[in-house]
Amino acid sequence: MKIKLYIAFGLYLISLFLLSSCTSGKKEVNPEINKVNDPVLEAFFDTLYARKMFNGAVAVKKNGELIFKKGYGTANMEKHTPFTTHTAMEIASVSKQFTAAAIQILRQQDKIDVDLPAQHYLGKDFPYADITVKHLLTHTSGLPDYEDYFRKHWDTTRIAYNRDILAYFETEKPELLSTPGVKYHYSNSGFVVLAEMVRVVSGKSLDRFLKQNIFDKAGMTNSGFYERDSIWDLDNYAPGYRLNPATCTYVRPETLPGKNYYRFLSGRFGPGRLSSSVDDLIRWDSILYTNTILNARSKAVVFRPHPPSGDDSDYGYGWHIQESDSTGKIVYHTGSWAGNLSYIKRFTKDKSLVIILNNTFESAYMKAIRAAVDAYLLGKPLILPQPEASDLFRKESCDLHTQDIRKWENNHRDVLWDRKKLEKLRAFYRENGDTAKAGLITELLARPGRTGI
Structure with missing residues (x-):
């Protein structure tokens, strides 16, 4: 699984370099990007945001030099304002x-x-x-x-x-x-x-x-x-x-x-x-x-x-x-x-x-x-965390029905499947009377051959 993540991350980095070379002559519309000179970190957080695994802002210095600073996603979801590096948040x-x-x-x-x-x-x-x-x-x-x-x-x-x-x-x-x-x-x-x-x-x-x-x-x-x-x-x-x-x-x-x-x-x-x-x-x-x-x-x-x-x-x-x-x-x-x-x-x-x-x-x-x-x-490879099936299910299950569950499962074959976390989520749905979502998890848990299940 880590090999697949490394390959996917490497391909993303290549696409990022190609994109930057094609657009280098254009005017930069996001002033925060000017503070970015580490494409590896940018690719890492861009991927996390695209996978719905991160919303917020980040900064990284190395040897006292700012190498990455960028905001992602939405600050106020009711006012639809962007989350930038100068956005305040309770810490x-x-x-x-x-x-x-x-x-x-x-x-x-x-x-x-x-x-x-x-x-x-x-x-x-x-x-x-x-x-x-x-x-x-x-x-x-x-x-x-x-x-x-x-x-x-x-x-x-x-x-x-x-x-x-x-x-x-x-x-x-x-x-x-x-x-x-x-x-x-x-x-x-x-x-x-x-x-x-x-x-x-x-x-x-x-x-x-x-x-x-x-x-x-x-x-x-x-x-x-x-x-x-x-x-x-x-x-x-x-x-x-x-x-x-x-x-x-x-x-x-x-x-x-x-x-x-x-x-x-x-x-x-x-x-x-x-x-x-x-x-x-x-x-x-x-x-x-x-x-x-x-x-x-x-x-x-x-x-x-x-x-x-x-x-x-x-x-x-x-x-x-x-x-x-x-x-x-x-x-x-x-x-x-x-x-x-x-x-x-x-x-x-x-x-x-x-x-x-x-x-x-x-x-x-x-x-x-x-x-x-x-x-x-500290000089080690930057490893992308795997998306978790239980977390994705929480975020996406409202649009799922019994006939969709196999397709949903097939679309998430490379995520982390943790049986205990899925069972805990199923118990939560049952306790709160959501038998439909609990039933979908039961179907997922019954699938043969799933790693971690």
Whole structure:
């Protein structure tokens, strides 16, 4: 199967070179293409987009040089606006590095000591005396996630904000998952507390603080925080969408059954909610190589793992950290929320960079896409992920009938057929009363000789 993919990808590259040679004398209508000088990456993402495996924007640097930058598809599906590299999108947990940077800026100003208890800044209403600022930054505080409680007990007609989440910890005093500093537990709650700390110590909300201390200095003009109900009407903005399996169309995620928390939990910031663009994240990467925002001492602690004793956590302050003799230090983060998937990876040894934003929740492919581009920067072949039969069925089954299923199957012989994923999808359709689609999957599963089935 990989051989077929290599051949198909090679043929695509040849056609791309022929097309570019035939049109070299024409005026370029898309200014972003002028930033592309790596046809292999362009062919890779063009193919992903053509196969409905990617919608969003991407940028890649190699040895500090921008070699690829391009947007694909639709940003706002209701306004039919294009997704470009200057289109803003919520970056979910990639926001954490900015919250951590805010804490470091306050430390540089001698306003915060990360080894002091959070109570020192928030007062004794914060009921956990042994949690330090550093514990919050490194996901070792033991704070439980607030999300489960709010899904069960919150008035879902109201938006929950940071103050509401802090009030929950102050009044309910939920038991810690572990003793502070002893174990790594990824914690959105901890970054809500950090955002509140920024507000208390600086006298400014996190959004104002970041604008004045990072975004304005870095020229990040498309970065900021937005109320969720407003994003659908914004220009140059890419709201997140998720596929509705019943209609095979992309919809607002909070309209799906059981997903209304995407709206009523959208008010918190610190762990997420920041919106940014590929172009702005390029600027962020560049300024981190200077001392304009974070000085050398700050970067030394931010870009270093802080695991508890006996734990193998790779988390620094708002970043995951990898390091080896061959690659040097690599820092990265991913994000996922309400249809948005985000990724930034910085190869600090040679200043290479990968940024990928996707607003159609292509979770079936994003991990493979990230790994392929990362490997390409390290000198390995760029391998196209295979389309998955289960994902294609979700997107195309509304137009299928029993008499079409054999033709559909024949048209998708070279995709990845995973029996467990198809069975899981069939169970979903059955649970939601869609017996027709469940029956079509049963027919597919009954076919003899299918690899993976």
